[in-house]
Amino acid sequence: MTKTLQSSRRSFLQSSAALSLLGAAGLSGCASMSGVPSKAKVVVIGGGYGGATAAKYVRLLSDYKIDVVLIEPQAAFVSCPMSNLVVSGVKKIDYLTTSYVGLSKNHGITVVKDFADNIDTAKKTVTLRGGSVIAYDKLVVSPGVDLMFGGVEGLQAANASGQILQAWKAGAETVALRKQLEAMPDGGVFAITIPEAPYRCPPGPYERASVVAGYFKTAKPRSKVLILDANPDVTSKGALFKKVWADQYKGMVEYRPQHKAVAVDARTNTVKFDVQNDVKAAVLNVIPSMRAGAIAVKAGLNNQANNRWCGVNYLTFESTAAKDVHVLGDSIQVAPAMPKSGHMANSHGKVAASAIVAQLAGWDVNPAPMLTNTCYSFVDEKNVVHVASVHEYVAAEKTFKTVAGSGGLSAAPSELEGVYALNWASNIWADSLT
């Protein structure tokens, strides 16, 4: 089977080489001067866990017969999962970073480094900021979340100046937050605010608070971590995190529910809440509320929850607002018990890829798709807890539900799960990107 794959891939590559020769000779109008194809069977917007996986799996599941163009403005993928280890100083940003070369070299995907500026769902075209227009048969939209800075007065400016960071989209801010923590004198307060659910990575803020406390415990033992949560209680792995805070970080971590941030004062590094008293901190990490990525909103795919998220048919992840457009990952209106996570976005990508391959072949789509979620959280440098679930499509209710009796949490943090967490990362990065 591998042989057939390789040979069909080789002949595909040869025929594309022949096509581009024709293009270069001016006999074909298919390739523009910029090298961006003017059409593709499948165009994918966004090279995160959802989009990259969908691009790769359309190629794999079609035996390399369907051509795929991936549009991603960033030069490389930077993982949000594991980024708290950069914040706590255990890892460097390079550890989170994977090149897109694997997708083009190993799978023949055309990776276009540009920003998708506009989608015409009637004409079935995508316009890039660079000016190119690409026509598609099938479009995958996986732009992740947009941070709603406007919901917290003063935050946009304080963030732009580099003073009050979100560090929720991994990258330069992750490194900058680490630097703020390193520069903070011993005895300082690190305050993190959490928006109302749903937001990307439910346990992420609590993991961040825990691993920063782990760093303080050895490097700055008089310092404090203050968790200011808009939600009524810890939204994920609550009992496990609370036990860690009580056992490992007594007197160092304080959890305050019902704290909805509404404004920041950059002059005094203070955060204000709708009801509760202001909090001043040495390092302030304000995570704003989130919504579907801008391109999904611009294309009118955000038809759920007061236009915050994109409705999909869960059998195929096809948008309920536009035909032949599949929306994945953090941008969607989730099914019950479906977290906004990287692992889940990767799972969405595979279900969508399978549906797209079937639809383009004229077959019925898989009537019983499955999804998994595995989410590891570090509580210090080495110890980890997890939450896991398996989701099946329930045709009668047209949604995904967790399989009864499956899934669950760790009994307690362990170093063994710490090892598995790091291996989870290396495998999912490879599964999505190489």
Add this chain to the structure above:
Amino acid sequence: MKIKPLTVLAASVFCLANSAFAQANAGKEALYVKSLAATCANCHGTNGKSVDGSTVPSLAGLGKAYHIAQMTAFKNGTRPATIMHQLSKGYSDAQIETLATYFAAQKK
């Protein structure tokens, strides 16, 4: 018996259509199996091939009977685990057999 050319033509068209249908059906079924197997790939690697040096085992090339026995042991709690006792319970016995057959046929 004299066979009319038209009958031959009709028969071969039927055969062609039938084999095209069988091929499409086989393609479709294979796609569904690969889609199910892809739910393992997040942790165990694409096509069940874990990255080099990983503590998460590869599933590719695993003996079918062994694979089924391990998944069953995870499910009924006789093989202790950090996470597989929870994930294995999400798959039916029939799905586990499908997965075990698929991964046994993958190159290590």
